[in-house]
Structure formats: C-alpha cells, structure tokens
Amino acid sequence: MNIFLRATLAFLLYLAAPLCGQTPLPSPSEQPSSPIDPQLLLERARTGGFEEFQKSEASTPEEYREYIQILTQWVEAQTLAEDWKNAAQTMEEQAAEVRQSISDFKPPEVTPENGLLLFDSARIDGWQAADWLEALNKIGETRAQQAANAFEALKVQQQKLQILESKGAPGSPRDQWLLKLQQTRVEAALAENALRSDNKSWQPDADLRSALIDLAKLRSQNLEGRVSFPASLLQKKLTDIRSEEDALSAMAAKVGRQFKNLPSNDASPENNQTAELLEDSIESQLQLLEYRRLGLLVIGQIWQTRYDLWNAAKAESIDRIERLVADRSQDVQTWQPLIPGLRAKLVERVRLAAANSNGSSGAFPQDELLTKTLKQEEAILSQWENGFSKLLELLRLTNADLAVRRKSLGLGDKMDAAAVSLGEKAKDFWNTGVFTLNDSVFVNGQIVQRPSSVTLGMLFIAFAILLLGGMLSSAFSHWLRSRLRQRFSLDATTEAIVQKFTHFILLGVVCLVALSVVKIPLTIFALLGGGAAIAVGFGAQQLVNNLISGIILLFERPIRIGDIIDVATYSGTVTAIGGRCCQLRRGDGVEILIPNSALLQSTVVNWTLSDNHARQDFSISLAHGAPIKKAIDLVQAIVTAHPGVLKSHEASVFLQDILKDSLVLRAFYWVDKKVPHTSSGVPSDLLIAVYEAFKREGILLASSQNDVHFDASTPLAIQLMPPAQ
Secondary structure, three states, X not given: OOHHXXXXXXXXXXXXXXXXXXXXXXXXXXXOOOOOOHHHHHHHHHOOHHHHHHHHOOOOHHHHHHHHHHHHHHHHHHHHHHHHHXXXXXXXXXXXXXXXXXXXXXXXOOOOXXXXXXXXXXXXXXXXXXXXXXXXXXXXXXXXXXXXXXXXHHHHHHHHHHHHHHOOOOOOHHHHHHHHHHHHHHHHHHHHHHHHHOHHHOHHHHHHHHHHHHHXXXXXXXXXXXXXXXXXXXXXXXXXXXXXXXXXXXXXXHHHHHHHOOOOOOOOHHHHHHHHHHHHHHHHHHHHHHHHHHHHHHHHHHHHHHHHHHOOOOHHHHXXXXXXXXXXXXXXXXXXXXXXXXXHHHHHHHHHHHHHHOOOOOOOHHHHHHHHHHHHHHHHHHHHHHHHHHHHHHHHHHHHHHHHHHHHOOHHHHHHHHHHHHHHHHHHHHOOEEEEEEEEEEEOOEEEEEEEEEEHHHHHHHHHHHHHHHHHHHHHHHHHHXXXXXXXXXXXXXXXXXXXXXXXXXXXXXXXXXXXXXXXOOOHHHHOHHHHHHHHHHOOHHHHHHHHHHHHHHHHOOOOOOOEEEEOOEEEEEEEEOOOEEEEXXXXXXXXXXXXXXXXXXXXXXXXXXXXXXEEEEEEEEOOOOOHHHHHHHHHHHHHHOOOOOOOOOOEEEEEEEOOOOEEEEEEEEEEOOOOOHHHHHHHHHHHHHHHHHHHHOOOEOOOOOOOOOOOOOOOOOOOOOOOO
C-alpha cells in the first residue's frame, strides 16, 4: 500500500475517533511493519507443523490455524494486487494500441466472399466489448461496498491492536505472541483494504473495452453498405456444416463402439463404480453429440435464413423470416440451461473417479480407460459449448440484420408487413393446439400410439359442421315428414317418429363427420365412458329420464299427437311429443309443457285412446205435475236430431230422481271429441233447444219451494197499515 493511502486512512481514523469517544487509532504507517515477506512467514510457520512452531511462539492450536489462515489471505491479497497491477499495465498498453489503430484506421479491401464475415466480426467484437464493459460497471458497483467492508474490518483490527499496545510492553512470551498475532491481522486487513480500495486495477480494463467499442463501431460503419451475401458464401457455410456433421457421425460411431466394448463389472465395489462412471460418461457423450448435431441443423437453417433476409425484396418475406428466427431462438433458449447441468455432472464424475482411484492413476486398466473417457467427454463438451456460443452470436447477428432491414422499409412496405403479420397471427391462433390425443393405429401388424393435436381451428370447423348439419338434418326430416304424409297418409304420431329418428340418425352422421375433420379418434370415447356414465347418472338424470320416456311414448303410443287427455289438473289436446316434454294445448289456447316422465308416472285420462267418441250428459228438473213421458220423448227427439250427436250410439233419456220439489230427467249421448267445440258447444245447443221446447209445450221447469210453518196455539196479530203518502 502506498504512503498516501496509509496517511489518508490514518487521518480518517483520527477524525472518527473523537466522535466515538476513543483515542485516535495508530495510523497504518505507525504500525510495526515486518520487513519479512508474508510468504516467508507462511513457509516458516508451516515448516515442522504446530509442534515446531510452538517452540518459538506461545500459541494454541486454534491460534496457529488462524495465523496460517491470516498469512495465506495476506499473501493472496498481495499476489492478487501485483497481478492486477501487471494486468492494468498490460491493458493500458493494449488500450493505447487500440487508440493508435483507430487513428491509423484504413478501410479494408472488401470482396463478396469476405465482406459479410468482416462485417460480422466487427459487430461481434463491439458487442463482446460492450458486454464486458457492462459487467465491469456492475462489478464497480459492488467494489464500493467491498471497500467499505474491508475498511470496517481494518478499523476493528486496529482498535484491538490499540488496546493491546495500551497495556504496555509485553512481558511474557504469551503476551508477545498475542501482540504479534494482532499485528499480523492488521497487516492482512491493510493488504485487503488496499486491494479493495484501488480503482486503478480495473479502470484500465474499462478504458480498453471502450476503445475496442470505438474501433468496432468504426469498422462496422465503414463496412456497412459495402457488403453483400452472395450464394457462394452460403454454399461454403453449408458445406462446412455438412463436413462437421460427417465428423460428428464418425465420432458418434466411435463412441457407440466404446459403449459396446465396455468391460463387464467385476466383483469389487470400486470396479463396479468405475464401470458405472464409464457408462454414464459414454451416455453423456452420445447425448452431447446429438445436441451438436441438432445445433448444426439450426445453424444451417439460420444461415439460409440470413441469405434470404439479405436478398429479400418484399416485406412479407422479412416478416416470415422474423417469425422463423424467433422460433429458432426459443429452441436455443431451451438448450442453454443444459450446459451447466452437463458440466456439473462431468465435474462430479471426475471427482468420483479421483476418489475411486485413491490417487493411483492408471493402477488398473479400467481406471486408465475412465481417465481417457472423461477427457474425451471434456473435449466434446467444450466443443459443444463453443458451438453453442457461435450459435448465439449467429442469432444475434440475424436479429441485428432484421432490425436494419425493418428500418429500411417504406411506409407501404411496413403496412403490407403489418397486414401479413396480422394474418400470420390469426393463422397461428387458428392453429393453436387445445389438447393432444393418442390414437392407436396398426402399422405392419403392430399397434402404434399416434399423437393427434386438436387445434382451435379444428374445433371451430367441427362446430360449424355440427351447426350446419343440425340445420340441414332438421330441414330434411321435416320435408320427409310432409312427403310421407302426402304419400302414405300417416298419422301424426308415426310422422313424428319418422321425423325424429331421421333427425337423430343424420345428427349422428354429422357428428362422425365433425370428429373425422377434427381427427378425434372414436377410441377416446372408450376412455371417457366411465366418466360419461357418472355424469349421466348424476348430472343428467332427469334429462335422460325424460328422453327415454319420450321414446317409450312414441313407440308404445299410449298418448298420440291429437289425443285429448287429462293429466293432473291439466286438460287439453296433445300437439307435440318431444325428446324432453309433451306439448298440451288447452281449450283457452294456453300451451302447457309436461315432462315425458310425468306422463308415464302419473294417471292420465286419454279421451281418444281407442276412438274419438265420448259420452256426455245433462240433467233437467221438472215441476211436480209435469207430463213425464211427453217431456222424455221431447228431449229424446231434440238430442237425436242434433248434428253434433253421433248417430252410431243411441241417445237415452230417463227419469233419474224424484225430489220433494222437482222431477229430475237425465239425457246421455255420444259426441266426437275431435270435432271443435264439442265439449261445450253441443251441451249448450241441447239445453237451449230443450228449454224452448218445454216453454212452447207448457212444461214447467222446477223452481225452488220453501214451506213456512206457523204455531197455531198463538194468535197472529194482524194490523192494517195505511198506504205511504
């Protein structure tokens, strides 16, 4: 540490001491600094171990270990400070050379074959320098905190040293040792504080990176607009990739032979573990080679994409290329987390191999083979890491090319690109997978599971097919019903059966067509059968009950369309029998929907089940003394003559009862319930005709009579009142 820094630190401690109520701490320059190098002290302390060291110093084992540790930290701090100083000098020289290169810059000669490569190299150098400078700035933010921590540690150690020195000169060997130990702590803290507080060690690195960024900008600006991407360069890149693929195939074949020729496991646990490590290492190598092969495929696609980008004339092509690059970037991002994991597994295998060999490398043939295999795995992993870094650089270059081409587009091209992008996004949304099904197919006599993805577009098409097919099947079933009615004169119930089953069959065909379009295998319903049964049993119990009841009503036909029925408190004509309910129309025109299950589970009066004939009746009360036979004949003639009364059934009129104030006649007759206004119109006509006939013949109808009884034992008081004025 230089004198100025020591003086500054002492001055700060001197100012801080009065605030803390303590005497000023001794400055670092006042501390007894040993002329002995810390490296020499460390070697002396380690020589002979604790027993030899205890002969000269009154130390405990714990203090000895701490002393060794403090000296080690001191040596490391000095060594690191010296390394940083040398590196700073080197980087200052390099920064000067870079600045001189900027001053003496001459545009390079550009050919179609090397122009793009020079342009890519300039941009990559600039990006790497910028990334390094950003990392340095982040490190600089932490160095301030590290320097503060080192200063606090130094202050604590100096306070402890001040306390020891305030006690006077050490009298015993133990006190001398404790003072020496504390002085060593202070010297180590001083070295650490000097290391953390020196900003000159990393500032030259930042200056060098800034100079490299300026040089890269100068090179890229000079090359921009002068380079092109010819087809010959693309062919050269693709040829290099094919050569690497051939080398990978040969390497994979070699590793595969190594896997087949692995020695069998011996009885000893060490050899078993070695064999397991060999097998794991070779499997990891095969995996790495496959990753490299996939990486080469992606690199070839990206070079082809860059060629299309550099030679694209339309905005639509640029937009398509951008989507392709985005897809490849997502693929590469999935590989990036694999590198640390594979590296960690390799390090663990190396550790286990070293522990298994017990330090005797090559003692057994399997140990030597394992060492070679691990070195081979290290080489393959390093190659993949380098290839992956190049792949990331290539993707970054392609994205930069895309950004430049985007800026060069005109307004019309941008609008065309936006329209194409919107169309592609709609297409991507249309092709968005909702779920994936596995279908079993027979291939060469074997059952193979084939994954099938169902997209939103497929579901929309299936829904449209179901909707259109349902409308067409409903229209066709209605047309077929009308044609059958005209051709065969079917009754309404039979027509309904034909219509509904035709509709259901056509709906089933439409569903099969929709499933075929969506590519949903029918075997999926076998897996859903149990769940569907539970859903039907609990969630759709009433719906299925009414559906089955409707089918029974259609086939058993206890109730037909047009029948006049009474169910519960409702009465009317059945106008429709559906899959869930029946439609009943009352005489006042009100439509009533009755569940099919209620018609099967309740008592239903069907007035027209076997035929349409129904018996009606009415009663007439005559006064006492009226001619009974004449009245019966008159009513008989009126009922028989009415056109609404069926002639196929004989009407009957008879004396039903003799009451105290009337003679009751009752008439029975039959009507056709299907004829409108039969239930109320015919009885009304008959009663009007009977009333007029009785009035004309002088037959009196009964009237209410009340008998009043007087008690004759008590005379009645009769008084005549004068008429009111």
